[in-house]
């Protein structure tokens with residue numbers, strides 16, 4: 066009798082009871098700031114649980130109090146997101162940056178050391194470089210290929226090893242698609258665990274999640290998302306999410322309540338709608354990307370293609386790819402023969418693909434990282450990581466693959 070449904074089969078119904086909403090088949094938008102208690106005793110009980118004055122009784126659910134604390138559109142969305150990553154709990158935020166900054170603020174304190182992989186998303190990088198130092202938090206960056214002994218040595222040499230509190234990783238790195246070995250980072254982090262200090266690992270899974278990479282299964286404590294990207298998937302909403310272990314999520318949800326950066330009911334509703342098609346969208350995007358990457362790889366005006374599906378089978382990166390990912394994804398970047406002039410000519414000649422930042426949406430988008438998303442990165446460092454004038458990043462959408470390839474071909478012919 067027991068049948069375990071796959072997440073994609075549950076995205077339309079899971080966690081929602083039509084009988085509580087006049088039989089409405091879809092979860093309505095609960096556009097309300099506050100919720101009526103049946104009795105004063107019930108209000109008291111809800112607050113006792115919400116403020117952690119006592120644990121929930123078996124079968125007791127956190128009652129609805131006020132939409133900064135909880136709201137049905139948020140709770141049902143969070144329960145559905147948990148299914149993809151097999152997480153205990155989830156917190157949804159009004160942006161990816163709100164999700165990431167809340168994790169960092171909750172688990173770091175003055176004097177701590179934060180280790181981070183590079184390149185990181187520009188907003189995360191800015192928060193780490195320019196905001197955290199104001200609170201006396203020290204940071205140490207490393208890059209793909211340094212995860213094992215080299216990273217351990219870098220941490221020891223920093224003189225702050227006993228203060229290591231957290232690692233924040235982004236893999237594949239944006240926009241170069243370099244891979245970071247999560248299990249290897251876990252092993253290094255564990256060497257610095259002490260009885261009163263657990264080193265936490267947070268992975269930004271925006272590029273590959275929640276379908277093709279599951280960091281919690283690889284030893285991460287948190288998985289973080291810009292839900293603006295694949296989860297939202299239609300370039301019409303800004304949102305974020307954090308998932309992880311119960312005891313850690315309690316702390317994140319508590320800080321969210323007091324920062325007030327939770328997502329509103331409209332955002333919750335829109336993301337639930339998006340989750341219904343998440344798997345079909347992402348699978349189609351991946352199928353298209355495999356074809357586009359193959360086309361680019363054979364084109365004389367393209368010097369090299371950075372795509373998980375094209376990693377050299379004899380390279381160390383391929384081993385990480387096989388262990389960590391269930392598919393190559395739908396983010397392709399490539400070096401065009403030439404420099405900024407050629408790259409701009411290509412981007413300005415596209416007819417179907419839109420020239421815009423962001424990613425993961427139904428429409429294909431192209432951009433020039435070194436002058437756009439990554440313009441804030443130190444030029445020497447950017448060059449070392451392969452973020453050059455030649456590099457173009459394309460997020461592949463759900464259009465017909467022949468049409469996407471036609472567009473790329475005609476734009477390359479103008480260069």
Ligand SMILES: *Cc1c(COP(=O)(O)O)cnc(C)c1O
Nearest residue numbers: 160161162186269271291293304
């Ligand atoms: C977009 C993005 C973010 C930031 O998310 P917002 O929803 O724009 O706040 C963080 N990380 C990655 C990898 C992203 O692509």
